[in-house]
Amino acid sequence: MLLSEQMMVAICETVASGVLVLSRAAEMNGVSRRSLWKWLEESKRGEDERYLIAFPTDEKRPFHVAIARARRMAAIDIRSEFEARALRGHDEIVHFQGQVVWQMDPRAVGLDPDIREMLGYDRDGYLRNERGECIPVKQHIQPPVAAVVKVLAAHFKQYGDRVEQNINLRGGVTLGVQAVGMSSRADGPPAIPPAPPRPVLDVTPPPAALPVPEAIVDAEFSEPDATADTAPMVEEEFAAAPMPEPTKPEVVIRETPPPEYQPVMTDQARDLLTRLRGPVGLRSANPVGSIKATKPMRSAYD
Structure with a gap:
């Protein structure tokens, strides 16, 4: 795209209208993203007078400054729309299950489709505009109280957040910053501060002994009177503890x-057990009572 003042002004107009994404505003005017950023870089250098455009007034200014002014204009419009919404609220289209809800014609509500058509109304009963388009149902949303308070606080001080700080200073207090010169190696090492004073112990002498009265001294060293009545000693009786009962x-x-398990054996089982315990030649698999039961079993060598 060839560089021209009309193209740069058109991009600024698009940004001021609310398209704050610069690359999108450039593409809407037929300028590629790469060309836009190239123009901005060349405008910041200030070496080419071709990037001086008249926007938003007739005064010439660089292209990047005009873009910043256009974004400022869009921000002012956003603030104005916010203040208008905080004043009157806004209308919102009603949706149900993801579909737009359409307004019904109040004159055709409750009528059959045939009666609606006979009376000259639409068979579906929806309300339409002059172009024949259905009108959606809109719901009015009141502005939030916090947004209203913010708008009022921007214009009136009594609605803003007020913070009061009271600082009381007594005596000679100097506020500020004291400037201290920079020290160098020529000044030598810093001075060592003096040692703090050693603590002094204050030894208080003990108080003088008070004189003891004579009556107390005589009573302390006098012998006890043998004729004085002494209370007889009473021996305490101790009750014997009860003996524990034998457990x-x-x-x-x-x-x-339980008695040892004795298996119950039948005659057939007892006969088989007897033959198993006997000689090998007398073993037979014939049942009890058979003629072959007493015959010895033949081997493979017979």
């Missing part, structure tokens, strides 16, 4: 062990 031995009930 009964624990009774353990032991059950007799």
Whole structure:
């Protein structure tokens, strides 16, 4: 895209209208993103007079400054719309299950489609504008109280957040910053501050002993009177502790062990067991009572 003042002014107009994304505003006017950023860089250098444009007034200013002015104009419009919404609220289209809700014609509500058509209304009963388009249902949303308070605080001080700080200073107080010169190696090492004074112990002498009265001295060293009545000593009687009752031995009930299990054997089982315990030649698999039961089993060598 060839560089021209009309193209740069058009981009600034698009940004001022509310398109704050610069690359999108440039593409809407047929300028590529790369060309836009190249123009901005060349404008910041200030070496080419071709980047001086008349926006928003007739005064010439660089292209990047005009872009910043256009963004400022868009921000002012955003603030104005916010203040208008905080004053009157806004209308919002009603949706139900993701679909727009359309207004019904109040004259055709409750009528059958045939009766609506006979009376000259639409069969679906929806309200339409002069172009025949359905009109959506809108709901009025009141502005939030916090937004209203913010708008009032921007114009009136009594609605803003007030913070009062009271600082009371007594005596000679100097406020400020004291400037101290920079020290160098020529000044030598810093001076060592003097040692703090050593503490002094104040030894207080003990108080003087008070004189003891004579009556107390005579009473302390006088001998006891043998004729004085002394209270007889009473021996205390101690009750014997009760003997604990003998505990009964624990009774353990032991059950007799069950008798040893004796399997019940039939005649056939007893006969088979007898033949298994006997000689090998007398073993036979014939049942009890058979003729072959007493015959010895033949081997493979018979």
